[in-house]
Amino acid sequence: xxxxxxxxxxxxxxxxxxxxxxxxxxxxxxxxxxxxxxxxxxxxxxxxxxxxxxxxxxxxxxxxxxxxxxxxxxxxxxxxxxxxxxxxxxxxxxxxxxxxxxxxxxxxxxxxxxxxxxxxxxxxxxxxxxxxxxxxxxxxxxxxxxxxxxxxxxxxxxxxxxxxxxxxxxxxxxxxxxxxxxxxxxxxxxxxxxxxxxxxxxxxxxxxxxxxxxxxxxxxxxxxxxxxxxxxxxxxxxxxxxxxxxxxxxxxxxxxxxxxxxxxxxxxxxxxxxxxxxxxxxxxxxxxxxxxxxxxxxxxxxxxxxxxxxxxxxxxxxxxxxxxxxxxxxxxxxxxxxxxxxxxxxxxxxxxxxxxxxxxxxxxxxxxxxxxxxxxxxxxxxxxxxxx
Numbered sequence: 001x002x003x004x005x006x007x008x009x010x011x012x013x014x015x016x017x018x019x020x021x022x023x024x025x026x027x028x029x030x031x032x033x034x035x036x037x038x039x040x041x042x043x044x045x046x047x048x049x050x051x052x053x054x055x056x057x058x059x060x061x062x063x064x065x066x067x068x069x070x071x072x073x074x075x076x077x078x079x080x081x082x083x084x085x086x087x088x089x090x091x092x093x094x095x096x097x098x099x100x101x102x103x104x105x106x107x108x109x110x111x112x113x114x115x116x117x118x119x120x121x122x123x124x125x126x127x128x129x130x131x132x133x134x135x136x137x138x139x140x141x142x143x144x145x146x147x148x149x150x151x152x153x154x155x156x157x158x159x160x161x162x163x164x165x166x167x168x169x170x171x172x173x174x175x176x177x178x179x180x181x182x183x184x185x186x187x188x189x190x191x192x193x194x195x196x197x198x199x200x201x202x203x204x205x206x207x208x209x210x211x212x213x214x215x216x217x218x219x220x221x222x223x224x225x226x227x228x229x230x231x232x233x234x235x236x237x238x239x240x241x242x243x244x245x246x247x248x249x250x251x252x253x254x255x256x257x258x259x260x261x262x263x264x265x266x267x268x269x270x271x272x273x274x275x276x277x278x279x280x281x282x283x284x285x286x287x288x289x290x291x292x293x294x295x296x297x298x299x300x301x302x303x304x305x306x307x308x309x310x311x312x313x314x315x316x317x318x319x320x321x322x323x324x325x326x327x328x329x330x331x332x333x334x335x336x337x338x339x340x341x342x343x344x345x346x347x348x349x350x351x352x353x354x355x356x357x358x359x360x361x362x363x364x365x366x367x368x369x370x371x372x373x374x375x376x377x378x379x380x381x382x383x384x385x386x387x388x
Contacts, residue, residue: 037266038092038125038234039257039297040064043082044273045283046071051082053281054272057290059089061297066128066269068096076108087123094187096128097175098144113182126185126203133170133200134193135208138326141336143170153336162335163196163322170200189236189271191218192326195225195366203231206269209256210238210248213328216355217364219263220313221327224363227313228373234267235260244276250288257296263360264310268296313363316377317354319347321367323383327351343383350387 040062065086072078116124133143142150152169156162189206197205207222226233240248260268272283326332330348
């Protein structure tokens, strides 16, 4: 009898030790399986043959193809052909549209939107609608070209008024309403005002890494906005130069891709436009860039990240509500209408001190009462905090 109870006691002790281990192992496996990640390129040229050539080039080390061409997205036959080919190559697809409802005879567009998921299933990820709304607002005073957006934003009385106009005008457009009615996710890329892109209704914003701007700062702004507002975020590797060769070297873009991945981006995309040189059938991508992409794919698949391995925002720097400052340099504009104000030097100095201190563990967010961000971070600095 004593031996029986001793056996039961040992069994209970073993269970007490082993079950947590099994649970933790299960949780890690579950986290890894739920960590969907998409990596790919954009296509900006105008022929189906070159699109297929690019797909064939990258299909072994990407899983995403972004159709980013006005000529293709206004041509139903060409668009369908490329989408079919990409999905047949086991790639997921995002399609870019911009003002398509006003371009010629596009009566097919509504039906195309409504049936895209039915036709291609979950491999069709959604619509990339409009481009760089925040950056355009900072640089031109309107979130897109054309009189309607300029009229909607002009004569803004103050920062709050500008913010309200921005986040209400974007989703009021006919194109937005048609895409939203189709229940498809909506993406964009940007280099400023990510927080307000999400407020306007974007499901995912691709943070632009390039332009010789701070990768760490842009990750902090983009990831912080997504984290607090409960959205997804990604990164798009864009131009470093305004002239050929446009993109940075292969090793340089590999570094940015790895930083974005390690920082939790759900999407990493390489921007691919225009052609350089003219005879290059792959856009601006050279062999060194394809090599970098393949290296990135191999590294991320050889050792997939788990939730515990991501670099997450542990510290928050909180900006004033509606403070739509471009933040690329100390003299950047606010909402495209105002120059830097008395707060700008203080914010600039504090932000750079925190980036130096915390690096990729920093998120930059906004003081907005509709979001409870205090429980998300172990330490919070407000814009007017004293930072040593």
